[in-house]
Amino acid sequence: MKRLATVALMLPVLLVGCQGNASSAGKYSTGGDPTDSPCARVVSAIGYAGLMLEPKGQEERQYFEDAVIGRLAEVRGITLEFGPRLPDSLHGAVEAVKTATAGLSRNDVPRERQVKLLKRYRVAADEIVAGCA
Numbered sequence: 001m002k003r004l005a006t007v008a009l010m011l012p013v014l015l016v017g018c019q020g021n022a023s024s025a026g027k028y029s030t031g032g033d034p035t036d037s038p039c040a041r042v043v044s045a046i047g048y049a050g051l052m053l054e055p056k057g058q059e060e061r062q063y064f065e066d067a068v069i070g071r072l073a074e075v076r077g078i079t080l081e082f083g084p085r086l087p088d089s090l091h092g093a094v095e096a097v098k099t100a101t102a103g104l105s106r107n108d109v110p111r112e113r114q115v116k117l118l119k120r121y122r123v124a125a126d127e128i129v130a131g132c133a
Helices: 002-026 038-050 066-085 088-104 111-132
Strands: none
Touching: 038 066, 038 111, 066 088, 088 111
């Protein structure tokens, strides 16, 4: 009975303490420093995902296993967080990466659609990498 009373008394304190994290609602990635170079963060995420992707032009052969989907989801999160801080000239490519990875970061997307999205992602990701060089 004492435990139940203790938990009941502590619950409001715990709930208030958890609300302090509400400011991170716009945070889509973990690690790193918010002052990191946005180009470095996005290009790094693109490169890390690229390690698991079939070579360009061979998207039809891509196996969209969970690890691939996870890395593309990471690109999405990094791009959502750091993309708005990339040079204005890359705005279109950033939006294209966001749109493509919205589908590529889910495992319920039909394969034909995944391949199309991967091709679009590649064009936009390449533009970001070149624009950040």
